[in-house]
Amino acid sequence: MTGHRHGTYRFLAGAILPALALYAVFVLSPYAQAFYLSLTDWTGVSGDVGLVGFDNFRRLAGDPLFLAALRNNGVMLVVVPVVTIALGLLLAALVSFGGRRGTAIGGARFYQIAYFFPQLLSLPIIAVLWQFVYHPNDGLLNGLLRAAGLGGLARSWLGDPHLALAAVMAVLVWSSVGFYMVLFAAAMSAIPTEIVEAATLDGAGRLATLWRVVIPLLRDNVQVAFVYLGVLALDGFAVVQIMTVGPGGPDNATEVIGLGLYRNAFTYGKFGYAAAMGVALFFLTLALAVVALRAGRRERVELA
Amino acid sequence: MTYQGKYPEYLNDPLLAMAAKAGGADLVKAVDNLEPGAWKQAPLVEAATAIAELAGRGYLLPGSEALSHTEAQAAWSQGQVAIIPCGSWLEAEQKGVTPDGFDMVMAPVPALSTADKLPVTALQAASSESFIVPAKAKNPRGGLEFLRILFSTTAAKRFAELNSTLPSVDGALDGLTLSSGLGSVKAAVDAAAGNTFTYRFRTWYAPLAKAVDDATGELATRRITPAQWSERVQKAADAVAADTAVTKYQR
Numbered sequence: 001m002t003g004h005r006h007g008t009y010r011f012l013a014g015a016i017l018p019a020l021a022l023y024a025v026f027v028l029s030p031y032a033q034a035f036y037l038s039l040t041d042w043t044g045v046s047g048d049v050g051l052v053g054f055d056n057f058r059r060l061a062g063d064p065l066f067l068a069a070l071r072n073n074g075v076m077l078v079v080v081p082v083v084t085i086a087l088g089l090l091l092a093a094l095v096s097f098g099g100r101r102g103t104a105i106g107g108a109r110f111y112q113i114a115y116f117f118p119q120l121l122s123l124p125i126i127a128v129l130w131q132f133v134y135h136p137n138d139g140l141l142n143g144l145l146r147a148a149g150l151g152g153l154a155r156s157w158l159g160d161p162h163l164a165l166a167a168v169m170a171v172l173v174w175s176s177v178g179f180y181m182v183l184f185a186a187a188m189s190a191i192p193t194e195i196v197e198a199a200t201l202d203g204a205g206r207l208a209t210l211w212r213v214v215i216p217l218l219r220d221n222v223q224v225a226f227v228y229l230g231v232l233a234l235d236g237f238a239v240v241q242i243m244t245v246g247p248g249g250p251d252n253a254t255e256v257i258g259l260g261l262y263r264n265a266f267t268y269g270k271f272g273y274a275a276a277m278g279v280a281l282f283f284l285t286l287a288l289a290v291v292a293l294r295a296g297r298r299e300r301v302e303l304a
Numbered sequence: 305m306t307y308q309g310k311y312p313e314y315l316n317d318p319l320l321a322m323a324a325k326a327g328g329a330d331l332v333k334a335v336d337n338l339e340p341g342a343w344k345q346a347p348l349v350e351a352a353t354a355i356a357e358l359a360g361r362g363y364l365l366p367g368s369e370a371l372s373h374t375e376a377q378a379a380w381s382q383g384q385v386a387i388i389p390c391g392s393w394l395e396a397e398q399k400g401v402t403p404d405g406f407d408m409v410m411a412p413v414p415a416l417s418t419a420d421k422l423p424v425t426a427l428q429a430a431s432s433e434s435f436i437v438p439a440k441a442k443n444p445r446g447g448l449e450f451l452r453i454l455f456s457t458t459a460a461k462r463f464a465e466l467n468s469t470l471p472s473v474d475g476a477l478d479g480l481t482l483s484s485g486l487g488s489v490k491a492a493v494d495a496a497a498g499n500t501f502t503y504r505f506r507t508w509y510a511p512l513a514k515a516v517d518d519a520t521g522e523l524a525t526r527r528i529t530p531a532q533w534s535e536r537v538q539k540a541a542d543a544v545a546a547d548t549a550v551t552k553y554q555r
Contacts, residue, residue, distance in 0.1 A: 041549070047440075135375065136367025159309060159370030159525070245310045245370060251522050268510045 031282075037275035044271035056276035066277065068252040069260050073234050076169055076256075077288070081229035084173045085222055088180030091115060093210050095181070096188040097196065112185060115178035123175065127242035130171045134158050134243070158245055161253035168254050171239050172232060180225050187221045188214060223292065230288045234281065237262065257281050305358065305387035308376045309369035312521035313506075313513070315355065318389045319520060321413040321428040323351040324501050328421030336504045336555050338545040343538040350416050352523055352530035359526050369525045381406065391432060395485030396467045409488035412496075422499055427492060429500035431472045434507070505541075508553045515540030 038056055042049045060066050095112060099105040118126060133140045134157040142154040157167045191214060199209045215222070237258030241247050248255040248263075257277055265274035308314040324332050326347035334342040358364055365385050368376060380388040381401045388394075395408060402408070415424045435454070437447035453459060460476035463469070468486045470477070470493065477490050506513040519536045522528040528536070544550055 131372070134370070136370045137365075137379075156367050156370045159367065161527070245521065246312075246518065247310075249518060249521060250369065250525070251518050251527070263514075 034275045034278050034282075037272055038279045040272040040275075042271045042275075043269045044265060045269065049272075052272065056273045057280070059273065060276055060280060063260075065248075065252060065255055065260055066257070068255045069257045072165055072254060073236065073256050073284075075165060076172070076233040076236055077230055079169050080172050080176075080233040081226050083169075084176050084180055084229050085225050087173065087177045088184050088225070089210075089215060089218070089222075091177065091181040092184035092188055093214065096185050097206065097210070097214070108185075112182050115181050117178065118175045119179045121175075123238040124242055126171060126175050127239045130167075130174075130239075131158070131243045134167055158243060159250060161250045164244055164250060164253045168236065168239055168244065171243070172236065176229060176232065180229075183221060183225065184218060187218050191217050226292045227289050230292060231285055234285055234288065257284075305363055305389075306365040306368045306371065306376045306379050306385040307389055307524065308371060308373040309367075309521065309524070310372040310375075312517045312524065314373065314389050315524055316516055316520050317391075317428060318413045319351045319355050320348075320503055322354060322416050323348040324428065324503070325413065325422040325424070325426050326350065326416040326420045329501065332501055332503055333555055335541075336508070336553075338505075338509075338541055338552070340542070340545075341538065343534050343541055347416060349530050349534050352520075352533045354416065355520070356523055356526060356530050356533075359524050364524065369521065392470045392486070392489045393432065393467075395483060396469050399468075407484040409484060410492055411488075412492055422501070425492070425495040425497070426499035426501065427496040428502060429493070429496070430502040504553070504555060509544045509550065512537075512540050512544050 037049075039051055039053060040049045041052050041055075091111075094105065095108045096104055105111075121129075136142060136154075136156040136159060139157075141157065145151060145154045155163055158164050195213060195217075196209060199213045204212065235258050236256045240254050240256050240259050241262065244250075244254040246252075246254075248259050258281070261274045261277040261281070264270045264277065323345070324347075327345055331342075331345055331347055334345065335348075365376075365379060371379065377388060377390070377394065377398055378401060379385055381398050381403070383403075392410065394410075395402075398408075412425055412427055435451055437444055437451065441447055455473055457473055457476055460471035460473035461480065463471050464477055464480060464486070468483050470486065470489045477486075482490060516537050519528065519533045523530065523533045545552075
């Protein structure tokens with residue numbers, strides 16, 4: 001008997017250890033290095049590394065660009081998850097219950113696939129495409145507005161500090177909403193039809209059914225979506241770097257933490273300072289995940 | 305005219321060149337040496353005013369502030385605008401999209417006034433690439449030898465032929481048949497006759513360069529005044545000067 005057990009352990013260890021080793025080399029050790037570098041003045045190319053204690057973190061607190069980044073990431077953190085989840089839930093509900101008597105609408109599969117498309121493109125490609133869309137003179141957006149006789153609404157979307165961050169957030173929402181629609185639609189299809197029917201028989205309208213019955217049953221999915229979208233909103237680097245004026249502008253209107261990190265490391269040669277930004281971002285992301293997962297903790301409803 | 309609004313540093317060049325021509329070498333030195341009040345020197349404010357006037361008088365293509373360098377340069381190649389600020393690499397960069405008979409030429413930045421310290425033919429001239437041989441490299445002499453080959457007259461001549469771009473080696477263009485753009489660049493260099501200048505703060509103090517870029521972007525959209533422009537940049541320069549962690553250079 002014991003021999004059999006030993007064989008099992010050996011097999012389990014053999015299966016787990018390579019993965020653990022890879023994780024240690026490619027995930028844990030970079031983290032450890034980043035924490036160490038954040039306490040140094042390393043330039044990224046020099047062999048000399050001097051320890052400076054918490055100097056980099058003290059500098060962060062007084063760096064106007066980092067504070068602008070915190071503010072912009074903060075706005076994104078509030079807007080992007082809420083808008084994406086609201087749109088995702090709405091689209092999923094329309095597809096799942098939008099047909100007659102609360103059934104799925106015709107062509108539901110088509111809509112799911114069509115809305116999912118942006119998920120298949122990498123973020124840099126999406127950013128390049130949207131840069132074309134936002135082009136002030138030849139762009140699709142201003143072109144459509146002008147064609148519709150709304151030329152007065154045409155704007156220099158990325159060139160105006162009051163609109164640029166919204167334009168960036170719109171791209172993030174557009175690129176994610178299809179994924180969450182599919183996720184929510186899948187979760188909705190797991191809700192037994194009797195529950196929805198019972199609500200309808202009790203006289204609940206469609207909106208009431210969605211708001212009071214369906215969405216509460218999707219609590220876990222929404223919570224996870226909040227964490228993922230929150231992490232996305234704390235990043236935003238690729239879209240900002242490719243699309244915006246400066247990048248990060250105009251006049252820091254779209255500065256994000258990741259961009260400041262990149263600039264300090266690769267343009268200014270301040271790897272130590274950049275690592276401090278990375279460490280700050282790490283703790284922000286961690287705090288977000290903990291808060292989001294704790295805030296949503298409630299008793300579970302067992303379906304079926 | 306238009307400019308590469310997404311990267312406002314393109315518009316800095318005409319601004320800073322106008323100021324340098326008006327104020328001469330002393331102005332450039334004061335800026336690079338982070339002297340107090342360097343960015344408040346009258347020629348800099350006047351040059352900023354000239355850029356703001358381009359916008360104010362409607363000479364800039366609407367939407368320029370959001371155009372990338374390729375988008376702005378495409379608008380110029382398509383004939384939507386007559387003038388674009390750029391370096392002498394422009395002809396090579398636009399090769400595929402320049403219509404036949406376009407025959408681009410470069411012109412020096414205009415003088416701010418007749419009282420300018422440098423002649424109107426003076427040019428801002430700097431090499432656009434940096435080459436480094438690390439002192440502690442395994443074979444530093446080999447590295448230096450490579451640079452010697454790279455900057456030989458033969459290599460520079462071939463570089464000019466292949467890229468229609470001005471090489472940094474004197475006399476490398478002699479005997480070559482030059483395209484319209486490169487020919488005008490050579491003529492301008494000859495006319496400058498040694499009256500060339502270049503700012504160093506961009507490579508010495510990258511955060512200051514970013515502050516100038518951001519301020520010039522705001523200036524060209526008239527969201528700030530020329531006075532605010534010089535105020536902002538001076539503040540950034542003072543911050544760099546006061547930062548003990550930044551290695552300082554002098555010229």
